[in-house]
Amino acid sequence: MSAAILLPREVVLTGPSASVFQQAIVLASRGYTFADWQMDQAFPNVAGTVLSMVRGLPDSSAIEAADEAVARALEMEQQQAAFLKLEAAAV
């Protein structure tokens, strides 16, 4: 995506759930975040999903919580790796 493209204030994504959520990631990496007043439309169903995204960053508490989720996941993966190593050594 070109960096010179005009960035609108709000972008609405519609379509199949799998596609819409992936597009949301593209927008998030380009400075958008989820519009919290329209999250209830994100219900994935047969008709599709509607996600509204607005220009902006997630607040600090969300970033902190995401970092904590990453730390928990990392710890879990390290424990699993250690367990697999132990298991392999036992065999």
Added chain:
Amino acid sequence: MTKAAKVSTAVVAPEAPAPMTQTVIDMSKQPRTVQLAGMMANVFPQAAALARLGYTFDPAMPQQVFPATGMAAFFMVLGMPDEFAVRGAREAIADAVALEQLEFSKAVQEAAARLIAEQAAAARQLESDAKIAAAEAALAAARQEAKATA
């Protein structure tokens, strides 16, 4: 041993300056999968934060969103969305830009029409004020003339 330790302390370089930023991400230390679950208002912003760290929604797992309870749960994995998603996002941005430009030009047209109408009303007011002043002057002159002839 002690002597060597003393020598080594003497040649230690000054402490390296602190890094300019602490946002450098070591991808080798990132977990492959992160699970987010909780209130939508909490997990969606977290998903946006993870997207900036290089995560995407796991295409192999469905995103579970429950508007009735306000809960959502999904897995995010390291990776980028595919080209199809990038193209779709680009199209969505282009649509939104077109819509915002349309709304902007509509607002400009409305403001211009309002300005023109206000200017026309002001001109009409000026014109009628001038007519009233002229009529009042004519009336005053007629009264003065009548007084003079009486």
